[in-house]
Amino acid sequence: MSDTVLLPKRLRAAEVVVALKDIGRRVESGPVTIDFRDVEEFDSSTLALLNYVRDRLTNVTTVNIGGALARAAESFVSRPPAVEPELPRSGNAAGRALTAIADRFIFQMRSLGRFLAMLGDEVYHVGVYLKERKGVYPGETWNQMFFMGYRSFPIVCLLIFLVGITISITSAEQLRLFGADIYLADLVGIAMLKELVPLMTGVILAGKVGAAITAELASMTVLEEVDALRTMGVVPEKFLMVPRLLAITLVVPLLVAMADVVGIFGGIVVARATFGTPPSAFIAEMVTAVDWTDFGWGLIKTVVFGWTVVVGSGFKGLTVGRSAEEVGRATTESVVLSITLIILIDCIFAFILY
Amino acid sequence: MDIISAHDLVVGYGRTEILRGLDFAVPEGRITAVVGVSGSGKSTLLKTLAGLLPPLSGGFDFAGRPVNYRSEASLRLLFEQIGVLYQGGALLNSLSLFENVALPIRMQHPKMPEDMVRDMVFASLAQVELAGSADKYPAHLSGGMTKRGALARALVLDPDVVFCDEPSSGLDPITSALLDDLLIRLKETFGMTLVVVTHEIRSIERVADRVLLINDGGLRFSGDYADLAAADDAFIRTFFLRKDSHDDA
Numbered sequence: 001m002s003d004t005v006l007l008p009k010r011l012r013a014a015e016v017v018v019a020l021k022d023i024g025r026r027v028e029s030g031p032v033t034i035d036f037r038d039v040e041e042f043d044s045s046t047l048a049l050l051n052y053v054r055d056r057l058t059n060v061t062t063v064n065i066g067g068a069l070a071r072a073a074e075s076f077v078s079r080p081p082a083v084e085p086e087l088p089r090s091g092n093a094a095g096r097a098l099t100a101i102a103d104r105f106i107f108q109m110r111s112l113g114r115f116l117a118m119l120g121d122e123v124y125h126v127g128v129y130l131k132e133r134k135g136v137y138p139g140e141t142w143n144q145m146f147f148m149g150y151r152s153f154p155i156v157c158l159l160i161f162l163v164g165i166t167i168s169i170t171s172a173e174q175l176r177l178f179g180a181d182i183y184l185a186d187l188v189g190i191a192m193l194k195e196l197v198p199l200m201t202g203v204i205l206a207g208k209v210g211a212a213i214t215a216e217l218a219s220m221t222v223l224e225e226v227d228a229l230r231t232m233g234v235v236p237e238k239f240l241m242v243p244r245l246l247a248i249t250l251v252v253p254l255l256v257a258m259a260d261v262v263g264i265f266g267g268i269v270v271a272r273a274t275f276g277t278p279p280s281a282f283i284a285e286m287v288t289a290v291d292w293t294d295f296g297w298g299l300i301k302t303v304v305f306g307w308t309v310v311v312g313s314g315f316k317g318l319t320v321g322r323s324a325e326e327v328g329r330a331t332t333e334s335v336v337l338s339i340t341l342i343i344l345i346d347c348i349f350a351f352i353l354y
Numbered sequence: 355m356d357i358i359s360a361h362d363l364v365v366g367y368g369r370t371e372i373l374r375g376l377d378f379a380v381p382e383g384r385i386t387a388v389v390g391v392s393g394s395g396k397s398t399l400l401k402t403l404a405g406l407l408p409p410l411s412g413g414f415d416f417a418g419r420p421v422n423y424r425s426e427a428s429l430r431l432l433f434e435q436i437g438v439l440y441q442g443g444a445l446l447n448s449l450s451l452f453e454n455v456a457l458p459i460r461m462q463h464p465k466m467p468e469d470m471v472r473d474m475v476f477a478s479l480a481q482v483e484l485a486g487s488a489d490k491y492p493a494h495l496s497g498g499m500t501k502r503g504a505l506a507r508a509l510v511l512d513p514d515v516v517f518c519d520e521p522s523s524g525l526d527p528i529t530s531a532l533l534d535d536l537l538i539r540l541k542e543t544f545g546m547t548l549v550v551v552t553h554e555i556r557s558i559e560r561v562a563d564r565v566l567l568i569n570d571g572g573l574r575f576s577g578d579y580a581d582l583a584a585a586d587d588a589f590i591r592t593f594f595l596r597k598d599s600h601d602d603a
Contacts, residue, residue: 134464137449137457220446228444231404232458232507233433239461 002031002061009038013045020049027059037064047076115315118237122311125238126245135238144247151208152255156201160259163196164188164266172274181275185282186289188267193294194353197259199346201252202305206338210313213244214334217317218327226318241314248306256302260295301349305342312338357382357515357547358403362412365395365402371410371571372398378566378576380515383545385537387558387579390568391593396551397441397519399568403549404517405432417514434462437508439518443500445492445507452488455479455507462511478510479503482536498529505536515547516540522554534560555594567593 003026008015019034026032034053039046050073053060065073129136171187217240220226229236264286271277316334320326358380366372372395380386388396401407403414408423415421417435422428445454455475459466479485482502492500501521508516518537522530534557540546552558558565558579565582567575567590575582575590582590 135461137460223442224440224444225446227401227406228438228440228446228504228507230406231433231436231438232461233430234457234461 002033003029004033004035006035006037007039010041011036011039011046011049012041012043016045016049020052023053023057023060027057031059031061032057033061033063035064036062036066036069039069042069042072044076047073051076114319115312118315118318119311121237122241122245122314125235125242129238129242129246135235136242137239140243141246141250144243145251147212148205148209148244148247148251149254151212152201152205152251153258155208156204156255156259157262159204160192160197160200160263161266163200164192164263165270167191167196168267168270169274172270176275181271182277182281182285184267184271184275184277185285188264188271189286189290190294192263192267193260193290193298195298195346197256197263198298198301198305199342201255201259201302202309202342202346203339205248205306205309206313206335206342209248210309210338211331211335213310213313214317214331215327217314218320218330221318221320222322222324222327236318237314240318241310244310244314245307248310249303252302252306253299256295256299260298297349297353301346304345304349308341308345309338312341355382356380357417358414358549360403360412360414363402363414364410364412365398365407366410367398367407373568373573374571376412376573378573380547380549381564382514382547383541384563385541385548385550385561386564386566387562388549388551388566388568389553389558389562389593392553394568395571396553396568400517400519400549400551404436404438405429434511435514437511437513437516439501439505439508439516439521441520441523443492443504445495445500445504447492449491450488451479451484451490451492451495451503451506454492454503455488455510458507458511474510475506478506481509481540482506497524498526498533501525501533502536505533509540512544513546515549518548518550518552520552521550522552522557527556530554530557531560537561569593 005019005023005026007019011019023032023034046069050062050065053062125135168184168188172181172184175181175184175187217226220240226236226240229239268277268279268282271282272279313334316330316337320330356379360376360378363376364371364374365376376399388399390396398407402409405421405423413420416432419428419431421432445451446457449457452475455478456471459471459474476485476488479488482505484499484502484506487495487499487503490499492503495503505516505518505521521533521537525533537548537550538561541548548561550557550561562579565575565577565579566573567582569589574587575585577585582594585591
């Protein structure tokens, strides 16, 4: 004999969930009849319940669906309109996978081409600007220098100091085993000037400055400010990028010099605490291992990283789509792109320098 | 005389054609309304006419010269002759209203004396009744002030044609009507040509001398506003029916 579930007067989402649980339990024992006679208050979840019961539960009968509920049920469209199914691409699964990979590869190569074209354009724009001094808003380079320095100086100094301490502590233990305590100065000097300061500064610039540039330029693109510049006869790739490239070129030497000092200071602190090495002895030993060429290469590397960050983040900002959500995506992608390129370029520098 | 004439113009993005086979003319010294339902391609057409989006095929002449998207000189010439009022204003947030309006002058004429720049900016701001707000930043301007400020920027170098993308959108009826009056004044006082993209029936009725009605990927009507009523086209009647119902109310 059929089990009957009498639904309540008010049958909205909360009651539907309870009823569905009850129906599910009873249907396991045999046929169930759902009686809608008392239902007066209903919503779309009630209509979805009706559809669900009819489509999915074979052992269930619905009765006494009348009046407004019946009319609503007739007009309730719970399925998306039928669409023409997309015809499968020709070829087998492996062929389609290869095609998808090829499409992706072509897309990435095109992006790389556009990025390199933009890099070339920016070098040209900077050169033309330095010659003609027009096409850029007056004072914007100073604004950008302040912005980049203000954003980067404290965090670069703090992190490089901590890196200096960490690498010194790690190395000190090994050097002690060989009685080579004083060579900690050589190690810290070379590591800081040639590798760690440029790399860490580049990565921090990618996170702090690059992300901010992408977010700003992407917002300007979405808000049609970039289009507005173009129709004013302004070249956005020059107007927006040249001040940032000049600013990073001028700020990086200051950042690198400060970071070198702070990183080496971290080494001095550890040498003093671990081996009792006086700072003067540390510095005297360090200058036998490093010279101005090392500082110069570190500076050149960091300037290259800085340009990579600005061009990479500018590229992502100016090629963003038209929706607000793409601003966030572009910002994340710009940081990943910048850090990837920095490490790649650092690797190339390693082959050149060592 | 026609300042813009399009021949078999096809506009769209990538391989997607949005509007096909457009042949129309924009007469000098008049207001032409580009009209259509949302998503019909009005703003896409405006972008093409403003030099931002290359046509997929066909082309258009501006002031008697064909616009060549592959030539920087051709686009530069176009940009010197137009001003654009964008839907959201598109004022640069980092610059004050004065600096925003001065931007086209400073970029196109960097050697112009600062006193002249100042006079030109204030003359343009006075036209839109914003001279008293020159020091304000876009974040501190209302929607109507932002639109008027953006219009001042579009006008500051006295362009031959001003393109306006949905000038009334997001504005209350009074501010919207004031902006319409401003567009009419620009036409009547300075003989300026305006191309206004809109779907506001009241605004079309107030300002438009000519109408380009876009529908279903093409041009449904191109002619004087006065001739719309006589057009024997069900879509045109339906589109402009709202106007009648508003008027009755």
